[in-house]
Amino acid sequence: MAERTRIRRLIADELGDCCDEDVEQRLDELQVLADTAFGDDAVRPVFAVLGNTTRYRLARALAVADGELCVCELEPLVDVGESAVSHALSDLVDAGLVGRRKDGNWRYYRSTEFAETLFESADRGVSGDE
Known part of the structure; x- marks a missing residue:
């Protein structure tokens, strides 16, 4: 009331x-x-997944990386174990922010165009360069 x-x-x-x-x-x-x-809040999972520091740092690192990175290369960038990194990357894949491919025993991750556009837009908004 x-x-x-x-x-x-x-x-x-x-x-x-x-x-x-x-x-x-x-x-x-x-x-x-x-x-x-x-009503059709399709982007909410994207922002929810980025609300976690580990997932955010991984998505951000991949967005600025030049190409793909292996889990073993991503692990030193965050202060969590391999299992947590793999889980975080899986969540990022589900949200459409990261793509992955398997090559033998190795899994490689790359940023999606969607993630790169999202971070570029956020950077422009924060810096005032719209």
Whole structure:
């Protein structure tokens, strides 16, 4: 109920007056916004996977690497064991941020174009070079 009170005050400040119909109309508009923003939230797993420091560092390293890297080359970049690195890389593959290929006993990982674009966009946004 507190949300209705605050929305009523906001509408009253903007319009000079507010009735129940104005509040209901605004709440309906906000529901459409929520449905649009969260309805088919396909990118949420991408940001969720990057919320972990190990996964973020691995994805970032691969995005700036020149080509593929083996798990054994990625392990020194993070402060976790081989199993945790492999698990983190699997999560990154599932999120579409990393690709992998197997060559004999070795697994090689590379950044996807999607990940590279994501990091480049974030870098531009942070630096203000839009």
